[in-house]
Amino acid sequence: MRQSEIIVDGLLCVLVEDLHHFDLQQIMESGQCFRIQELPVNGSNILRSHSVSWHEHVKIDTLSTPGSFIFHCNMRQMKKWSRYFNLDMDYYEMVKSILAEHPDPFLEKALEYGSGIRILRQGIYEAILAFMISQNNNISRITKSLDMMHWKYGVCRDDRGIRYNPTLLPSELVGKDFTELGLGYREQYFREMFAEDNYVHFMDWISAIVIQDYAAAKRGLMQAKGIGTKVADCICLYGLHHMEAYPIDTWMKKLIENVYDGHFDVTPYQKCAGYVQQLQFYYYRSLGGENHA
């Protein structure tokens, strides 16, 4: 991967080349992140364009030259996005080499089908909000609730004169009522978590979790109401980048039942289990569910 500064429309941007196994469309569709949007495209050498909201906001153009992208930010911000998208570590090759020793036709197809997927580092706050909302819910409502929450309670900041919805910090959520966000019965979970008289405990709880290993972090997370095994695994994986986490939801249950005859051994994939789960999940959903492929 090479990075260089260029000027686009009078603004400093970063041109990234030779970046492979990175496809924002796939990442957006993979269901790990609800805050990426596809934008209308105007440039002729631009294949797709996306906007990503996190601590900051960035527009990314996918160029027609394979492996080439334009990140609309400066080099300093690019460092953060590089970490966010996990651009330095390519789990594709890791799974490829494990597959050589543990043949798995389904996973092989899943790897090729979703080869552009990366596991993001969304941070614990973003992950808690997104995946507590995600339980027994559908994607479009999850996205809507999250967006409304950010617009209603978030403080807007930027250095380019563009209004955007930033990451919410606990300090911005303490004592809020969470009504009118369409959260349904999950509303109560948030009210408990961000109750004013729980703030000190909340911050202690978080600061312990972020320095613990996967097993301890998962146990800790599950102490909160509204966080069970699956949501805890998602927070560990997409928030804290614990790659051992292997979230099992209704789709993964069906997949393991139909494709692996009720048993899938993650042991060989310990160091990239979460990535393997994403590949399986993304490919299985593309098949419509019941197909054994």
Add this chain to the structure above:
DNA sequence: CACCAGGTAGGAT
């Protein structure tokens, strides 16, 4: 107008 959604808590086997 039913049925479903990247589950969980609380209670009953």
Add this chain to the structure above:
DNA sequence: ATCCTACATGGT
């Protein structure tokens, strides 16, 4: 330990 079910809403 392992089932069962109610759960609030909006999407399809």
